Amino acid sequence: MSCNSCAKPFSLLRKEKGCPNCGFSYCSKCLDNKMFLPKLNAETKVCAKCKNSQLKPNEPKTFEAPDAYYRRIGAIDPNQLDNSNSNARTKDDQLILDRLQKLKEGRNVTPASTTDEDIKKRLQNIKGETPTTSDAEIYSRLAKLRGVPLEAVSAKPVLPPPDTRTEQEQANDLIKQYMEQTNIDTKYTEEFDGLIGDIEARMQKLKGDNPASQDPAPIQKNDESESEDEETAVKRIVEKIKAEAVLEDDIISPSDELPFCEICNEDARMRCLGCKYLFCKRCFLDHKDDDDGCNRYEPYEAPKVQ
Known part of the structure; x- marks a missing residue:
């Protein structure tokens, strides 16, 4: 922005000020004419044009923009320019004026000659060509996106x-469906048992057993062997549990436990008869619980180190 009188740009030292009468922007040097304004009921500084308009009271009071304002926005009417100023006109100004003249001439043309066909053609050009994709292609793309067959x-x-x-x-149909499902399950079980029997026979052959000594009724033999295997498996599990119990007793022996309180790690003085843990006197009183059986204790002495 610049001053509307001297055309000097505003800066930090040249501040922009507005005329209180016309409202246009001026610098402090151009806004030095004092004048009494009735709307402010005071004497203020105004521009030179407002001061001159006060000196001519007979003329109508119109606020006309300064010439620098018109030159800056390029809105000078070409009809008001004489031949002397036309030589001083720049090339860019001439191009702008030509464009403005063409725009004004284009506005005066009435669109009566435009028909519906022209409008349809323009809309078609804006939309572009319509897609020619068939329904079959759309369904195939949708099937590929979903990962399902085309059908x-x-x-x-x-x-x-x-x-x-x-x-x-309905009840009869449900019973019939249930019976068919039961037959399918029975058939599947029989086929599965047959496959298992064949696999066991092959395993026996690979181990070197005599297949002639086998029972001609393999199903009954399989049932007996399965019952024997279950008994041996149960015995094996019981023996394993007993062995683990013995190992735990060996691992958690009184000689291996540390003679410290379970809570504060101080020297243990008593053993709780409910949970079998070691406590000092103060921590045992905090730990004491009548519901869990941790209300009784026995004295404890740490084993002597040999």
Whole structure:
């Protein structure tokens, strides 16, 4: 921005000030004419144009923008310029004036000659060419995106027909379906048992047993062997649990425990008969609980180090 009178740009030292009468921007040097304004009821500094308009009271009071303002925005009317000023006109100003003149001429043209066909063509040009993708291609793309076969996408949803069966017919159909499912399960179990029997026979052959000594009824033998295997497995598990119990007793022996309180790590003085932990006197009183059986104790002495 610059001053509307001297055209000097505003800066830190040249501040912008507004004329209180016309409202345009001026610097402090150009805003040095004092004048009494009735709307402010005081004497203030105004621009030179406002001061001159006060000296001519007969003329109508109109606020006209300064010439520097019109030169800056390039809004000078070309009809008001004479031939002498046309030579001083720059090339850029001439281009701007030509464009403004063309725009004014274009506004005066009435759009009566525009038809519906022209409007449709313009809309078609704006929209561009319409896609020619068929429905089959769209369904194939949708099936690829979903990861399902094409028939699952292209098939139209069919509503199930209304059930017109009676309650007795529905019950009979459910029983029939249950029996078919039971037959399928039985058949599968028999096939599975047969495969297991074949695998066991092959294993026996690989181990070197005589297949002639086997029982001709393999199913009964398998049942007996399975019962024997279950008994041996139960005995083995019981022996393993006993061995682990013995190991735990060996691991958690009184000689290996540390003679310190479980809470404060001080020297233990008593053993709780409920949880079998070692405590000092103060921590045992804090730990004491009648519901859990931790209300009784026995004195404890740390083993002597040999």
